[in-house]
Amino acid sequence: MSITDLDFDSLFAITPTPLMVLDTSLRFVAANHCYLSVTARKLEDLVGRFVFDAFPDTPERQELMRGFFEAALAGEENSQAPHPFAIVRPDGGYQDVWWMTHQLPIHNATGKIIGVLQHCRDMSDEVNAKRMRDVISTEYDHRVRNMLAKVSAVARRSAHSAGSLQQFIADFDPRIAAMARAHELLVHGGWERLGLGELVAGELQPYVGRIDGQLSTSGPNVPLSSHVAQALGMALHELATNAAKYGALSQPEGHLDVHWSLGASDGALRLVWTETGTKGGSSQPQQSGFGSTIIDRVLPAETGGAVSRAFKPGGMVCTVEIPVPTRS
Numbered sequence: 276m277s278i279t280d281l282d283f284d285s286l287f288a289i290t291p292t293p294l295m296v297l298d299t300s301l302r303f304v305a306a307n308h309c310y311l312s313v314t315a316r317k318l319e320d321l322v323g324r325f326v327f328d329a330f331p332d333t334p335e336r337q338e339l340m341r342g343f344f345e346a347a348l349a350g351e352e353n354s355q356a357p358h359p360f361a362i363v364r365p366d367g368g369y370q371d372v373w374w375m376t377h378q379l380p381i382h383n384a385t386g387k388i389i390g391v392l393q394h395c396r397d398m399s400d401e402v403n404a405k406r407m408r409d410v411i412s413t414e415y416d417h418r419v420r421n422m423l424a425k426v427s428a429v430a431r432r433s434a435h436s437a438g439s440l441q442q443f444i445a446d447f448d449p450r451i452a453a454m455a456r457a458h459e460l461l462v463h464g465g466w467e468r469l470g471l472g473e474l475v476a477g478e479l480q481p482y483v484g485r486i487d488g489q490l491s492t493s494g495p496n497v498p499l500s501s502h503v504a505q506a507l508g509m510a511l512h513e514l515a516t517n518a519a520k521y522g523a524l525s526q527p528e529g530h531l532d533v534h535w536s537l538g539a540s541d542g543a544l545r546l547v548w549t550e551t552g553t554k555g556g557s558s559q560p561q562q563s564g565f566g567s568t569i570i571d572r573v574l575p576a577e578t579g580g581a582v583s584r585a586f587k588p589g590g591m592v593c594t595v596e597i598p599v600p601t602r603s
Contacts (some may be wrong), residue, residue, distance in 0.1 A: 534546070534547050554589070
């Protein structure tokens with residue numbers, strides 16, 4: 276077979292890439308099956324029509340595309356980076372399809388330019404994937420910066436309240452571990468939502484093996500936003516640490532009950548942390564340090580909620596109320 280045996284009309288028709296031909300007046304001369312398919316048009320509706328009448332678009336887009344066509348008619352082969360084109364949907368509406376286009380001059384037998392051949396490559400998947408990567412990258416950057424800011428704040432406040440390097444390490448490491456636990460649970464959940472039951476279980480897990488029978492939890496697995504989960508996780512860690520040092524988890528007769536519920540009318544979260552059975556006074560810490568700041572000030576500020584703690588002989592009750600626990 277020689278090149279003279281090839282039927283170029285047939286090759287043009289079956290090429291699996293959108294192809295179309297315009298004359299020097301930018302009117303349609305031909306379009307292959309693939310082009311007609313992706314544009315939802317019929318050939319008879321295009322042939323002879325001015326390209327921007329057949330495919331209306333914004334003046335800015337038309338001017339840009341006209342420049343590429345005119346460059347090809349001047350003999351300059353050119354390409355356009357992925358660009359949105361308004362394509363008719365089957366329901367009659369429009370959608371933007373991202374095409375990378377290539378324009379070539381068409382010459383006749385004497386070398387005269389008689390039209391433009393345009394072939395298109397659908398880059399919609401690539402463009403949308405890049406957009407998604409950019410969104411994820413921006414969100415990841417935001418969350419990393421936010422996390423580092425929190426770590427820095429915890430480090431400064433822990434150092435301020437510590438009397439020695441050893442005390443700083445003893446306070447700082449568990450707090451970072453609490454943040455890491457909440458972060459790990461959020462990552463496993465795709466950063467969408469974290470169940471409160473999982474968060475409570477994670478923060479109390481270090482004590483489960485040695486306080487058999489002293490701990491009870493109950494409540495629905497309320498979904499928490501990442502913002503609320505991180506703030507509440509740190510507060511739960513401080514409550515558990517205080518309970519282990521001074522409160523119900525520091526004595527064999529003590530008992531800790533954590534119960535939470537959602538308001539029937541407003542959907543607000545109410546968590547009640549109750550310590551009982553503490554002998555020798557209340558379970559109030561001997562000093563009010565950064566842990567108390569996290570519970571009493573940071574948690575309400577971060578969640579828009581309220582925290583109250585009532586210390587009494589034999590125990591303590593801490594009530595946490597968060598208006599919309601799923602709000603980011």
